[in-house]
Amino acid sequence: MNAQAEALRNALSSTPRPPRAGAVSAALAFGWRGMLKVKHVPEQLLDVTITPVMFLLLFTYLFGGAVAGSTADYLDYILPGILVMSVLFTTVYSGIALNTDLTRGVVDRFRSLPIARPAPLVGALLGDSVRYLVAGTVIIVLGLALGYRPGAGVSGVVAALALVVVFAFGLSWVFTTLGLLMRSPNAVMNAGFMAIFPVTFLSNVFVDPDTLPSALEAVVNVNPVSILATASRGLMEGTAEASDIAIVLGTAAALTAVFAPLTTRLYGRR
């Protein structure tokens, strides 16, 4: 027999079966996969961060003077808002990435492995959370370069970033559900941004809701994105209200509780 067949035979008989992977280590392995993708296709991160960067520059310098009296004052207001927007936009890509996976054969392999059912999804979102962190960091660094000085210093900024990423983890389950329901990655992108745009704009991310018509103001004030933006501003300035943070974490938990099982079910059914 030739050498190749010999090597193959050895490879087949050499290794005993290890004990099954636990749910956590399986999820972490999928998280590692997500980070490898960022490593191999770093342009993905560029796609995700370029829009918020543009918004930050445009809004600050175009509208800053008109809205807040000066660009510096407006930057203080808008930077935590853009941080929120930047990370929330990134969550749409979690749905797109999942849908892209489905159009290929690799999901069949994952689904035929003896691992905990939610592991591929939880793992993918853990990997995506790293992406959310990067998107948020880019905005903060740009803000600092433009002259933003957070009152609560480094710890405040880190706390705000952490809160936004936790909320994004909850929200991204909505988009993974969408990713499993739509036919193509493009359809997920269109539907995803159709949803995330109005939700982000109808919030206090860009303007103080006091100036809005009262009906609209009422909507904006209960929008979880507004509460997230307020909480982030508070954390970065050292004036955060515990109730805002609690609402944000509660919303993230509720989204996860509803959409994580739904996504897992849909993923199992494909």
Added chain:
Amino acid sequence: MQTLAIEATGLVKAFGDTRAVDGVDLSVRRGSVYGVLGPNGAGKTTTIRMLATLLRPDAGSARVLGHDIVSEADAVRGLVTLTGQLASVDEDLTGRENLVLIARLLGFRRASARARADELLEAFDIADAAGRLVKHYSGGMRRRLDVAASIVVTPELMFLDEPTTGLDPRSRNQVWDIIRTLVAEGTTILLCTQYLDEADQLADGIAVIDHGRVIAEGTPAQLKASVGSGALHVRLLDPEQRAEAQSVLARELGAVHLEPDPAALSAGCADADRAAAAVAELARSGVRIGDFSLGQPTLDEVFLALTGRPADDQDAEEDTTIQEQQPA
């Protein structure tokens, strides 16, 4: 230990109004290679996906290695692997990363996962491309990586869905060699294919499937015998002469089948002497022959024999025109 690796009865799966699988029964012995042969859309992939626990059957039941595919799906997943029709590997990762990922998911620790990946890359002759992204792999390399990913832990049963479709002959032979080695080491294989040749080369038993049903079952030899042992294939230099060649062959050998190639036709024929006589008769009547061969029946011929129509619908149209022409 039970002797059957797969025992399926009355499996049904419908998508909308289409019954993709419409009552499939299978029994596959442990340690054998069982071929499921059929054209595109016959229900092969759907059957395999049900047995591999990726799809839940609408009706019927199956036990794989003694475990029910619905109620004990997780136990089944621990014993089988699937190599899908689309290569089941991640294109955006390197070959090594793919194997390390699967090894980690199967419970290997970090260092042993890497060691296992390197061992497999070596054994499957992809070590040189280990650090390259899979999307830059050739079809054959991708397939080999796919099979390697399926044996990170040696499976008791392996589902192979059209493992050589789209491969060049050399890569196809490599994949066949790998399958033979797996079988020699004791793995049971369920092989879906559209190529009779492939089933003939590898399988101990074959089920022919069409419109979601098993329409014939047996050893490759039995199946071929039921078709007639072979056919004379002729390619003409001038497609214009095909009608003439057809009438000569019909006279000499009987039923003639027009190939999709406008210059090619074939006729059922078991006997080399009669084939030679028919070729001589063609030459005498002035038909210029490019080449000819006496070959094994193709899937198309198996289908023609079993169902009275070819595997491909386009051919079916051509065949009706033959029948219309014949009385003339």
